[in-house]
């Protein structure tokens with residue numbers, strides 16, 4: 001039976017879900033459900049969480065065996081709270097996610113991931129020896145890392161050349177990993193790794209970052225508007241498929257914690273030794289991908305990103321990298337409204 | 352500018368005190384101590400730490416650090432009607448108008464060089480993500496060392512150990528800056544002071560429950576949150592004692608607006624910080640805020656033999672760190688203990704932490720038959736204040752309750 005575990009945040013390790021015998025189902029904020037989350041929470045929350053809650057309220061979801069929430073920001077915390085009211089019969093776990101990356105944070109997150117794994121096995125009525133659990137997780141991590149490697153290769157190709165439809169294809173693979181299974185995503189990645197269309201040339205290579213951009217059609221729109229996406233940093237893009245570094249004797253949960261905290265930090269996770277490091281990271285990634293400009297796309301009311309935009313803007317300005325900042329909700333339509341601004345930006349880059 | 356404001360307040364209250372030593376009430380004493388703290392923050396040669404709201408100020412003061420949460424300054428700027436001047440700077444630099452105005456005000460002040468430069472910065476993940484983000488901005492702007500206290504939401508052994516280890520590590524971080532090791536004795540004294548203040552706080556809150564209540568609409572506004580800045584000190588105990596004495600005196604002499612208490616109210620989260628005649632309006636309508644949600648003692652006494660764990664448990668226990676179902680249970684208990692008729696929730700624009708739970712809070716209070724008035728208002732930024740609308744809604748709510 002295809003038993004699914006719902007989740008909403010990129011810090012949820014999919015290999016843990018699959019090792020416990022479930023399929024992952026990331027609840028993406030895409031729905032025709034009426035807008036009603038504001039009644040249960042408030043309207044000044046990001047459209048990501050509001051739309052996910054709208055889906056829950058309207059039962060626009062597949063059958064779920066349970067929900068994994070991550071305490072990644074206040075809005076996510078509130079979503080977990082609202083879920084208990086909207087779907088009181090659902091099994092829920094909330095994982096505390098530290099904001100820092102130091103030793104204590106790593107220790108704690110590894111315990112949290114261990115708690116998650118224990119809970120997932122319990123939800124599936126499985127009582128197994130820790131060694132067997134560890135083996136099962138390692139097997140899934142192996143598959144996951146194959147996927148991460150394939151995605152990396154696709155991204156490298158994207159950075160070097162422009163293949164029409166390739167960026168949207170990549171998003172489809174990532175969405176499959178998030179909503180179907182690692183195996184299916186891996187099969188897709190293998191078939192898509194060689195571009196279907198010959199390489200063309202576009203003149204506006206752009207690095208795109210922000211919180212969520214999951215709709216493959218948006219990447220097609222970018223191409224129509226002459227934007228060549230040479231790199232991305234979204235919690236729905238390749239950052240979601242974090243490669244998990246493991247050594248033969250490593251504690252598996254520690255490896256997970258290390259990989260998730262250190263390798264793929266988003267705006268809500270910070271290195272206290274370099275305050276504002278997100279800005280440097282974006283500058284470096286933009287440069288590495290040979291982008292001529294950077295587009296930031298963040299959702300309205302998203303504190304973690306919006307509060308870092310001034311630092312990012314400043315860092316890009318210092319490097320004379322043109323920056324376009326867009327704010328909206330998660331829909332293709334909202335991106336459509338930005339067409340004029342994006343086209344004006346790419347025209348400016350081409351000069 | 353802020354130094355002058357705090358200095359003038361200190362001088363004004365001290366003058367009054369010298370003319371009439373017995374004429375100073377509890378609230379004045381409290382304002383005097385806060386102004387002294389404010390003045391110290393703006394004084395050179397102090398070791399200054401800008402912090403998140405839930406930082407352990409008792410621990411920091413025992414280590415010789417003058418510390419304060421930045422939202423306190425945001426509130427001061429609003430109350431002195433100077434915040435507007437700073438919002439524009441923050442917004443011009445790209446801080447979203449939809450963000451919390453406590454933060455926008457202080458970020459503007461940082462950008463305008465109107466904040467004292469700290470020696471280091473301590474962010475806390477509770478109460479809010481936005482607060483932590485602002486602390487990172489501070490650290491980036493001032494190029495100062497930055498420490499984060501992650502306050503988990505789950506009250507588990509692992510969570511408590513995690514936070515208590517972080518607090519211990521914080522003491523090393525602070526020592527590295529002050530060049531003074533932690534003195535167990537001084538910390539013990541601070542915790543002892545904290546315990547005495549906590550005991551007095553419980554007494555104060557118990558007295559406020561009396562029917563009719565001896566509090567008025569101003570007396571305990573934002574008291575619970577702001578008092579944490581002083582609770583590890585001797586002065587903190589004196590202030591709490593003064594409030595307790597004043598409430599006892601009011602009950603004894605019936606000098607406590609008893610006749611005006613037609614409606615008993617709870618105020619949810621923080622008050623409105625800029626001059627807005629809400630208190631007067633409520634006075635005129637015979638409504639009395641007998642309890643502010645955050646005026647509550649949720650922690651056990653601090654154990655000086657186990658200081659870090661005690662502080663950790665305290666930090667996890669407060670409403671800011673709770674999940675909403677626990678927060679609502681806490682509010683329901685307060686509602687019953689204080690026998691309130693209704694609650695006002697100023698849904699501070701930009702606050703995902705508190706305002707984000709608006710619908711759940713209303714539902715939770717409805718479950719115990721307590722109506723809630725949700726006021727869509729920015730408690731710090733008065734630029735878009737729809738004053739007439741707010742007044743009409745408050746009046747209608749009071750009418751409905753009566």
Ligand code: SF4
Pocket residue numbers: 046048049072073074075076211212268299301302303304305
């Ligand atoms: S990080 Fe931003 S987009 Fe994601 S849930 Fe939090 S507020 Fe919403």
Ligand code: SF4
Pocket residue numbers: 422451452453454478479481482699701702703704705
């Ligand atoms: S009002 Fe809300 S967002 Fe603003 S500082 Fe307080 S908890 Fe944080």
